Amino acid sequence: MISASVPNASFHPSLFILLGIPGMRDQHIWAAIPFCSMYILALVANSAILYIVTRERTLREPMYLFLCLLSITDVFLCSTTLPKMLAIFWLKSHVISYRGCLTQMFFVHAVFATESAVLLAMAFDRYVAICRPLHYTSILNAAVIGKMGLACVIRGSLFVFPFVILIERLPFCGHHIISHTYCEHMGIAKLACASIKPNTIYGLTVALSVTGMDAVLIATSYGLILRAVLRLPSKDAQCRAFSTCGAHVCVILVFYVPAFFSFFTHRFGHQVPPHVHIVLANLYLLLPPVLNPLVYGVNTKQIRLRIIGLFMGRR
Numbered sequence: 659m660i661s662a663s664v665p666n667a668s669f670h671p672s673l674f675i676l677l678g679i680p681g682m683r684d685q686h687i688w689a690a691i692p693f694c695s696m697y698i699l700a701l702v703a704n705s706a707i708l709y710i711v712t713r714e715r716t717l718r719e720p721m722y723l724f725l726c727l728l729s730i731t732d733v734f735l736c737s738t739t740l741p742k743m744l745a746i747f748w749l750k751s752h753v754i755s756y757r758g759c760l761t762q763m764f765f766v767h768a769v770f771a772t773e774s775a776v777l778l779a780m781a782f783d784r785y786v787a788i789c790r791p792l793h794y795t796s797i798l799n800a801a802v803i804g805k806m807g808l809a810c811v812i813r814g815s816l817f818v819f820p821f822v823i824l825i826e827r828l829p830f831c832g833h834h835i836i837s838h839t840y841c842e843h844m845g846i847a848k849l850a851c852a853s854i855k856p857n858t859i860y861g862l863t864v865a866l867s868v869t870g871m872d873a874v875l876i877a878t879s880y881g882l883i884l885r886a887v888l889r890l891p892s893k894d895a896q897c898r899a900f901s902t903c904g905a906h907v908c909v910i911l912v913f914y915v916p917a918f919f920s921f922f923t924h925r926f927g928h929q930v931p932p933h934v935h936i937v938l939a940n941l942y943l944l945l946p947p948v949l950n951p952l953v954y955g956v957n958t959k960q961i962r963l964r965i966i967g968l969f970m971g972r973r
Contacts, residue, residue, distance in 0.1 A: 670826075671834040674759045674846075678746045680837050681933045690747035693940065696948050697740045703951035704729040710964045717960060720798040721787070724780045725954055725961075727807045731773045732947035738765045739840040739943055746839060759841040760822055766842055766943070767821060770917070771814035771864075773946065774872045777910060779806050780954075781879040784906070788899065789886045817864050824857045838936055865921050873914050880907060905953045912949055916942035 678686055707729045711722045742762070745751040754762070787794050821843045828850035838845045847857040880903060887899040920939040923930045955961045 669829045670756055671830055673753050673755050675752050675835045676746055676754055676839060677835060677837045678839055679933050679936050686747040690744055694744055696944050697736055700732060700736050700947035704732045704947060706965055707951050707955045710961055714964060720783055720803055723803045724783050727776050728950055728954065731769060731776050732950055734769045735773055736944050736947040738762060738769055743839040760825060763841040763843055763846060764818055764822055766840060768814045768818040771818060771868055772810050774869050775810035775813055778872045778876055781876040785879045785883055788883050817868050820860060824860060828852055837932060839940060876910060905957055909949050909953045913946045
């Protein structure tokens with residue numbers, strides 16, 4: 659039984675209660691095992707990528723620096739939700755403070771927007787490498803990559819911070835139970851006893867103009883890459899390029915498809931069972947950190963050889 663004394667305030671509650679996955683309360687202990695395993699794998703794999711790239715001076719090319727940015731973002735992305743979710747499932751720690759909930763909400767959306775921007779930057783990197791190879795190192799030097807990484811973080815924070823302001827303006831009239839494993843914008847807004855139309859409009863605007871635009875630009879980049887690859891005279895070179903870009907596209911689809919599904923079902927998908935929506939909402943924050951090191955890292959020969967050497971104890 660979940661219980662907590664929450665003042666019947668007419669505005670903000672002092673705390674929220676995260677129920678977990680509705681309809682699966684009895685399976686929480688077992689459901690946590692695959693989530694925990696994936697979380698550990700994500701931490702280990704991304705940490706290995708960071709260790710290898712920062713340790714090896716030969717891996718200071720733009721592609722590897724972008725991979726470091728992606729690994730850092732991946733670690734933050736899954737860490738925004740998984741520790742609290744595991745505490746809910748295994749320790750029955752359902753309570754989260756109001757400020758703690760808003761903090762988690764901010765970082766969930768800001769880090770997701772940052773990762774979307776990093777994926778766009780990596781698509782641009784592949785475009786320059788394949789379509790403008792002679793200008794690759796002059797266009798993407800270390801200083802430019804650092805500025806791009808900073809811009810990704812700032813953009814995500816600036817677009818997401820208004821979510822906090824929009825939640826702060828809402829009265830909750832004592833409603834404090836969130837049917838979810840973590841705090842996210844519309845999940846909190848739906849508890850309010852006032853109109854949430856500004857929240858819905860701004861959330862839709864951010865999704866389409868920021869994340870949606872990233873997806874369109876990434877698709878455009880890979881379309882231009884595909885056109886350039888088809889012009890290569892060597893079939894072997896075409897196959898290698900298709901293999902690499904095909905793996906990247908699969909990871910990008912895993913990142914965007916569940917995210918947009920989760921986003922739009924919050925607003926329009928009232929027929930989607932709650933447990934399906936919540937499981938997918940967790941997977942879109944966890945699958946990319948698990949898959950990205952495998953596809954972007956292990957699929958790269960230089961990193962693959964160093965990972966093998968690392969685990970075999972070779973220096």
